[in-house]
Amino acid sequence: MSMKGLERAIQNLNSLSRLIVPEATAKALNRVASRTISQGSKAVAKEATVDDNRKKGLPVRLVRQRSRLRKARHDRPVASIKINRGNLPAIKLGTARVRLSRKKGARNGAGSVLKIGPYTFRNAFIQQLANGRWQVMRRVGQARYPIDVVKVPLETPLTVAFTAISKRLIESDMPKELSAALKNQLRIHLKR
Structure with a gap:
C-alpha cells in the first residue's frame, strides 16, 4: 500500500511543470517589492519636513508616484524599484x-x-x-x-527609508511569501 502511494507521489512530482518554482518566485518578489514601495512611501511622507515652518509630512501620493516597479517574471526573477530621488518642487x-x-x-x-x-x-x-x-x-x-x-529635499529620506525597509522585508516577509506562492502554484497545477 505504501509503495503505491510513493509511486503516485513520484508520478505527481514528475508531472509538475518546470515553471512552477520560477513563477512562484516571481510572484513572491513582486509582492515584497510592492510592499516595499508602499511602506517606504508612507515612512518618507510622514518624516519629510517642508521649508521654514518645518511642518512635517507630505501627501503620500506625492511620494508614491516617484517610484516605479519593474516586475519580476518567471524568465527574469528580478524585481527592481526605480525611484526619482530628486527634490520635490513646492x-x-x-x-x-x-x-x-x-x-x-x-x-x-x-x-x-x-x-x-x-x-x-x-x-x-x-x-x-x-x-x-x-x-x-x-x-x-x-x-x-x-x-x-x-x-x-527628498534625496536622503528616500534613500535611507527604501534601503532599510527593503532589507527588512526581504529577511522577514520573503520566506512567508515564497512558501505561500509555492503552495498556490501547486494547488493550481494539481487541480488541472
Whole structure:
C-alpha cells in the first residue's frame, strides 16, 4: 500500500511543470517589492519636513508616484524599484495663495507669505519660467542675488527609508511569501 502511494507521489512530482518554482518566485518578489514601495512611501511622507515652518509630512501620493516597479517574471526573477530621488518642487504641494504684507517699508512683496496647502513659504512668489512651467521662487540672498526654485529635499529620506525597509522585508516577509506562492502554484497545477 505504501509503495503505491510513493509511486503516485513520484508520478505527481514528475508531472509538475518546470515553471512552477520560477513563477512562484516571481510572484513572491513582486509582492515584497510592492510592499516595499508602499511602506517606504508612507515612512518618507510622514518624516519629510517642508521649508521654514518645518511642518512635517507630505501627501503620500506625492511620494508614491516617484517610484516605479519593474516586475519580476518567471524568465527574469528580478524585481527592481526605480525611484526619482530628486527634490520635490513646492508648486506640487497644492493650490497657492498669497498673503500680502502691509508693513511700511515692505516693497516688492517683501515680507509676504505664500501658502500652498497647509505649508507656509515666507518671501516666496510664483513665477513662470522660460520653459513655460510655473514654480515657487525665492531670492537666495540680498536683492541683487539670483532667485531659486523652492524645493522639498527628498534625496536622503528616500534613500535611507527604501534601503532599510527593503532589507527588512526581504529577511522577514520573503520566506512567508515564497512558501505561500509555492503552495498556490501547486494547488493550481494539481487541480488541472
